[in-house]
Amino acid sequence: MSSGTSAGNAAEQGSSLAGLLRGWRERALLTQEQLAALAGLNARTIRRLEAGELQRPRSASLRSLAEALHLDGAERSLLAQAVSEGGPAVSDGGPAPAHPAPRQLPADVAAFVGRARELAVLDEIGQAATVVITAIDGMAGVGKTALAVHAAHQLAPRFPDGHLFVDLHGYTRGKSAADPADTLTRMLTLLGVPGEAIPPHLDDRAAMYRSVLAGRQMLIVLDNAADEAQVGPLMPGAGGCLVLITSRRRLIGLDGARTISVDVLPPADAVSLFAGTAGEQRLAGASEQALAEVVHRCGLLPLAIRLAAARLKAHPAWTVTHLLRRLDEHRHPLAELRAGQRSVTAALDLSYRELPAADQRAYRLLGLHPGADIALDAVAALLDTTAAHASTLLDHLLESHLLHEPTPGRYRFHDLIRAHSAHLATVEESASEQQAAVTRLLVHYGQAASIAVGHLYPYEADTRPHPPAGAAGAADIPDAEAAISWLDAELANLLDLARHAAEHGFPDHVQYLSATLHRCLRTRGHYTEAEDLHTRALATARATANVTGEMEALLALGEIRHRQNNRYDLAMHDTTQALAIARGIEHRSGELRALNTLGMLDAVRGRYAESAEHFTRALDISRAIGHRTGELDALIGSGHIHRVMGQHEQALDNLRQALGIARTIGHRTGEVRTLLGLGHVHLTRGEDEAATDCFTRALELARDTEHRLGELDSLTALGDLHRAGGRHQQARDCYQHAFALAREIGNRNWQFEAVHSLGRLQHDCGRPDQALVSHGQALALASDLDQPGDQARAHDGLAHAHVALGQPGRARHDWTRALAILTELGTDQTDERGVDVASIKERLARLAPADPAEQP
Secondary structure, three states: OOHHHHHHHHHHOOOOHHHHHHHHHHHOOOOHHHHHHHHOOOHHHHHHHHOOOOOOOEHHHHHHHHHHOOOOHHHHHHHHHHHHHHOOOEOOOOOOOOOOOOEOOOOOOOOOOOOHHHHHHHHHHOOOOOOEEEEEEOOOOOOHHHHHHHHHHHHHHHOOOOEEEEEOOOOOOOOOOOOHHHHHHHHHHHOOOOHHHOOOOHHHHHHHHHHHHOOOOOEEEEEEEOOHHHHHHHOOOOOOOEEEEEEOOOOOOOOOEEEEEOOOOOHHHHHHHHHHHHOHHHHOOOOHHHHHHHHHHOOOOHHHHHHHHHHHHHOOOOOHHHHHHHHHOOOOOOOOOOHHHHHHHHHHHHHHHOOOHHHHHHHHHHOOOOOOOEEHHHHHHHHOOOHHHHHHHHHHHHHOOOOEEEEOOEEEOOHHHHHHHHHHHHHHOOHHHHHHHHHHHHHHHHHHHHHHHHHHOHHHOOOOOOOOOOOOOOOOOOOHHHHHHHHHHHHHHHHHHHHHHHHOOOHHHHHHHHHHHHHHHHHOOOHHHHHHHHHHHHHHHHHOOOHHHHHHHHHHHHHHHHOOOOOHHHHHHHHHHHHHHHHHOOOHHHHHHHHHHHHHHHHHOOOHHHHHHHHHHHHHHHHHHOOHHHHHHHHHHHHHHHHHOOOHHHHHHHHHHHHHHHHHHOOHHHHHHHHHHHHHHHHHOOOHHHHHHHHHHHHHHHHHHOOHHHHHHHHHHHHHHHHHOOOHHHHHHHHHHHHHHHHHHOOHHHHHHHHHHHHHHHHHOOOHHHHHHHHHHHHHHHHHOOOHHHHHHHHHHHHHHHHHOOOHHHHHHHHHHHHHHHHHHOOOEOOOOOOEHHHHHHHHHHOOOOOOOOOO
């Protein structure tokens, strides 16, 4: 259904808030109580809203309702309009959001002059209350980014929800234009969406992005766009957002966009810019004609004018006439620069040739860095010098306007300057020196990455590769907090370096970055980036006949795809290949890792006998080679399978061993997983007090370590305990919290668990009609996830609801389907107590005959 149609249908039921809300709830097949549960509200609040008794709902309540009802951008706008007509929404008065509003605008341009007409247009556009898109186009060096940034700083106060700035690298030499899917990942992360919640496909990411922005007032600057296709998915869907786009092309195909074409500066403004950059005192005695000649020689392009003025300022003995002569000596454009950019080339050549030899070398080598920006420690490594000397060289380039510092401590080139720098590196540096410089950079980043992940995952030190050998500028990463900050700042560069290494003959470094960053990318939910990195590592390994590297890349791909919905078949394929290689080369730790992953994959598919066999083999290998983390994983996995298969004593024994290992090696997430496993065994055995203790400790530790999956498991399990004890409100609170968290991080497995458990609770409370809806939603989730064991559980829930509603024919249908699923899986039970072959057959035998009129 299109957004226009769905919004229209809701509008037909009444333009009031009450009518809209009732229409959307009925479309979602939800009762008032179920909507309240999904939105985390009191059912009385929903009743009052639909009765028109509550005209001024809280802002947080509106946001929760929009999320629970899956409203699109148009529907959210309709909701906001209905609220405004009924009175302003009441602010929650609660704490500020946990994730701060992004403030990403680079520093404003110094000595900005002119562009009064363009700024007036942008100021007028910025007054709009709906999404406004403005595309600023013009030739390279004409000042598009400077105009966009300057205008953004003036408009920023109108956008209280934050500002995003993204360089799309549409025309950056030696760097691929930013992929919209990757850009959306970065933007969603900045907007507070956890990495593991971001879906794998472009369309889904774009939809999530529009949902997150709905109702927000944000300023978004998309710099250096290649074409309409690159920016289309980055457009908000509704709300009061302003998008400023810069591009060398006129983006006439961008729907609804207003275009502003930026030409060269008028002569008077060009002279003002030249004077403001060089300093008025440097122009003393210069004729108006000489000044006009200088700016015309620079093509009236702001970039070239700033460079020329910086040269004049740096040479007190020069006159404007002398500068003109020097510019004439450098009129030979670089081959890759077009006619419109030749004036920039002349200014760049002049600026470069006037630099001391050490500054020239720094300028050239910086062009070899494949990332978007670079920090001081990496510069020192690239130049093979100290941080202090590197800082001096950077200051010289900044003073010459050849480099800029958009945020403190991070440096970058304008695209034209990057092209000039990289060209000079290939012309004036030998191939061996270029290779040595890139190698130093790779070694630096490799060593720094090793330090960072070592702080975050110390218990895996013996499983990660050794850092690359070689001297490199030291990165300042003293602890885990600094490690997180460093990885946040450098992850894009690390991935760009891996891509560069794969394409330019540095296979060992591709393998190293893949293996070193795997745990970080996996734990922090960067699944798409991890898949791209490991795929490159796999291709490199196969191209160089590196069988061990091939195995490690396949193992990493299998582990990543295991965590992505509906990718279990791919994960199984990758891991099976890795297992065959590991056995062929007698790589025991690789075999161990593959067996543990296969055990988890079989478990999620309900193939418990096969899963148990994999974990048993993994356990034998881990003990034979002394691999503690592998042993921990195997014990936890086998403990889960023994519990599901009813072998409780063996499950307890394995999990208690795992708990000892986790605490010995400081594996805190392993400790959470083990406590959860123990709690589930106690719960299955009816040992509620012991189960409560385990789940409570697991929840505390999960929150302390930000282990979101552990938190979800703990909340759902505690809800089950409260439900079993008749504490219905406490159970509902746990399930609602779990569902909200699962939706926040995009984990559909735990959405299933929460909504299925809520259905069980509704049945216990004598509300089978609500339970029917919840279990129907759970079945849809389990089917979409291709998890037959969970499908059987959902069918069991549906059958219980049908019995309570006097529909034995429908109940028979669902229990028969559940039995068929378990038979296909070759198992007698699921991992939920009471959902097993014997219990289902007993219930079927007790069923009343079906009403002939009933349609199952």
